[in-house]
Amino acid sequence: MGNDTGKKIIVFGAGGRVGRAAVAEAVARGHRVTAVVRDPARHPGLEAPGVTVVRGDVTDPESVAALAAGHDAALHA
Numbered sequence: 456m457g458n459d460t461g462k463k464i465i466v467f468g469a470g471g472r473v474g475r476a477a478v479a480e481a482v483a484r485g486h487r488v489t490a491v492v493r494d495p496a497r498h499p500g501l502e503a504p505g506v507t508v509v510r511g512d513v514t515d516p517e518s519v520a521a522l523a524a525g526h527d528a529a530l531h532a
Contacts, residue, residue, distance in 0.1 A: 461485035462527035467513040470498040474532035478506060491522060 464481050468474045469490030482505040491511040492498050492510045501508050511522050513531060523529050 456488065461487055463487050463489070464528045464530065465489040465491060465523050466530045466532060467491045467511065467519070467524040467531040469501060469508070471532060475501065477530055477532050478503075482506060489522065489526065 463485050466474055466477050466488060470480050470492040478488050478490050482503065488506045490501050490506050490508045492508065493512060495508045495510055498508065509522060511518050518522060
């Protein structure tokens with residue numbers, strides 16, 4: 456990445472239209488992104504440099520807490 460001052464951002468709902476746009480914008484601004492989707496196999500185009508795709512469910516509070524730990528910001532799209 457071109458920006459060492461980038462933040463770690465987690466995006467829940469990253470597979471949808473708004474989520475994909477948020478992921479792309481965050482990466483373009485030099486941030487590292489964790490893209491959370493229910494089924495990573497259904498979103499193969501989401502993987503990119505600076506993006507880590509993980510399985511998660513925003514309706515499961517324990518999953519959200521575990522996934523969001525260590526991030527500087529969170530977004531639900």
